[in-house]
Amino acid sequence: MKLARWTDPDGTLSExxxxxxxxxxxxxxMTVASVLEQGLGGAQKLFDRVQSAPRTSLSHIQLLAPLTPTTVRDFVAFEEHVEGVSAGVEGKSNVAAEWYEAxxxxxxxxxxxxxxxxxxxxxxxxRLxxxxxxxxxxxxxPDAPESNLDVDQGESVIFGYCIMNDWSARDLQAREMQVRLGPAKGKDFGMTLGPWIVTADEFAPYLDAEGFLAVRAEAYINGELVGEDLVSNMGWPFPELVAYASRNSRVVPGDVLGSGTVGNGxxxxxxxxxxGGLTPPPLNxxxxxxxxxxxxxxxxxxxxxPVPAPPIPAARPRTRQRRR
Known part of the structure; x- marks a missing residue:
């Protein structure tokens, strides 16, 4: 099954x-949000009900992001990506030992x-x-777990998957992460999700023996292939990411968990x-x-x-006095 949100020719929002x-x-x-709350079983019943309902061609509508997420957690689960990006930021390729721990x-x-x-x-x-x-x-x-899930429970609450583009202003990101926080303004201006949510059951043929999704991922800029990888090169399969996200916390319907950027471009x-330089050039x-x-x-x-924003002044020196 595929779930989507779109605007009709008259501008009406539909789901x-x-x-x-x-x-x-x-x-x-019903909405995508309410269907997610029901889980795959509820979605299947709805899908059976609409088989004879009137349809509108995809060519007549504009797809939107397939959901309005409750939260977005974005992981960094590809070792190859960390190797390459660290070379650009630190001058040498380095994957911290802590990356492998969790x-x-x-x-x-x-x-x-x-x-x-x-x-x-x-x-x-x-550097867009x-x-x-x-x-x-x-x-x-019914009775879907939310906190401290084990890996099997993590798998059970994955409703489906979509493509994510985590747009990044690398120069802004590099500055703010020197303060040991972030990324923040280098990232939060935009993220694309779509084109729809495909339910998890449709990915069963792509699962390898260890539970990794061996689906091919490709990136093109102006029609030119710049990156390609298999998602199965993640350090952890998705059920383990879900279980980790739920540790001493909660995962709920509508949460989105990104794999992190695939390797090899x-x-x-x-x-x-x-x-060793800006090749290919930043996006323009x-x-x-x-x-x-x-x-x-x-x-x-x-x-x-680019969208200019009102300026914010730099930090001002303070006296550090302790009494008014």
């Missing part, structure tokens, strides 16, 4: 299933999500980049580190970025003009 080359709204005014993620902004076809307005920056990722979407269902930052206005993942389809976005 429902993608069936072949058409879309069908959910019955009873999955690492950061929380990013769920309020700046876009869908395929959107024009991305980045901040004013000099994309990141090709696979994202898991959490679902619910899944972003420009990795290639800059390996090539008008560039078209197309990300393709086997079993999911593709998302494509165009880089728009």
């Amino acid at each position: 429902g299933f993608v069936i072949d080359d058409a879309v069908v709204p959910f019955p009873d005014g 999955p690492t993620f950061y929380f990013t902004n769920p309020h700046t999500i876009s869908g395929t076809g959107a024009v991305i307005g980045p901040p004013v920056c000099e 980049d994309f990141e090709l990722e696979l994202a898991a979407v959490i679902g619910g269902g 899944g972003c420009l930052g990795e290639l800059w580190g390996r090539n 206005v008008g560039d078209a970025v197309r990300l393709v993942i086997e079993g999911l389809g593709e998302i494509q976005n165009t880089v728009g003009a």
Whole structure:
């Protein structure tokens, strides 16, 4: 099954299933969020109900991001990506020993999500980049666990998957991470999810013996292939990422967990580190970025003009006096 959100020709927001080359709204005014809460079993019952319902061609609608996430956790699960990016940032390739001990993620902004076809307005920056990722979407269902899940439970709450592009302003990111926090403003201006959510059961043929998803991922800039990898090169399979995210915390329907950037050119930052310079060049206005993942389809976005923001002054020296 494929779940999507879209705008109809009259501008109406609709949510429902993608069936072949058409879309069908959910019955009873349901939304992607409410279907995720029901889990895969509830989604299947709805899907059976709409088989004879009227359909609208995909060519007549504009796809949006397939959900409005409750939270977005983005992991860094590809060793090859860390090797390349560290070479560009630190001058030498280095994977910290701590990377191997447990999955690492950061929380990013769920309020700046876009869908395929959107024009991305980045901040004013000099090193705009994309990141090709696979994202898991959490679902619910009767008695679905939320906290301190084991790996089997982690697998049970994965509703489906979509493609993720974690847009990155590398120069802004490099500055703020010198303060040992972030990434923040180098990332939170935009993320693309899409083109739809494909339910987890459809990926069973791609699972290898250890539970990794052996789907092919490709990145293109202006039609030129710049990166390709198998998602099975992750250091941890998705159920383990979900279990880790739930440690002493909660994962709930609508949460999104990104795999982190795939290796072998899944972003420009990795290639800059390996090539010893800005080759290929950073993204610029008008560039078209197309990300393709086997079993999911593709998302494509165009880089728009940078969006200036009001200035913020630098920190001022303070006296550090302790009494008024």
